[in-house]
Amino acid sequence: MAHRTVVVASASGLHARPAKLFVQAAMRLGVPVKIRLGEKSVPARSMLGVLSLGAVRGTEVTLEADGPGAEEALDTLTALLSRDLDADEAPDA
């Protein structure tokens, strides 16, 4: 199982716009990725799952995937979470 640990960088945490962008990116990947916060692990493609984590800015989450393409998929999503996805839309974070 390949994995990456990443700190959520978006100002509003992992919900609203950042969550949507994250879930959309995960759906475009050919590999199922799971996102874990503590004991709770949910599919990165599930909006409800991602929202249920309640991850705020600064929360450390772990991304996990298996099989061919897993490393690239994790790199893509790690890069996304490491960016402040609210930055270009500060008033509506």
Added chain:
Amino acid sequence: MRDGLLDPRAVLLHESAPDRDAAIRRCGRALVEVGAVAEPYIEAMLERERTISTYVGEGVAIPHGTNASKEDIKHDAICVVRFPGGVDWDGELVTLCVGIAARGDGHVPLLAAVAEILLDPDRARTLREATEVSRVLEELT
């Protein structure tokens, strides 16, 4: 979910709306009517929706305001509004709206709590098909 968030008067189970914006206005109105938010919050909910859809899957949308509209929130609250006939939500069919108002950073744990409930397909179905206010309160409090 915390106590006192869902006023029974904010549970509307037999609504209909011609479109997404009308459905959001109905949700906002419910929050205004229980004294949770001031009138301008409704416009802020529409603005947020235009920025990004609050559709979360399972036939459910969770409309809420923008960060700038937090001053219009008097106390944290949710409303539950069912549209048995369905509402076209940017191509998705929504039959249940959970409107949300939370001050400060309170919306993150509140959204998480709502999402956690909806993740359970049985509970999500119970809410989508509820015809009794008491059933909704049971499920959400």
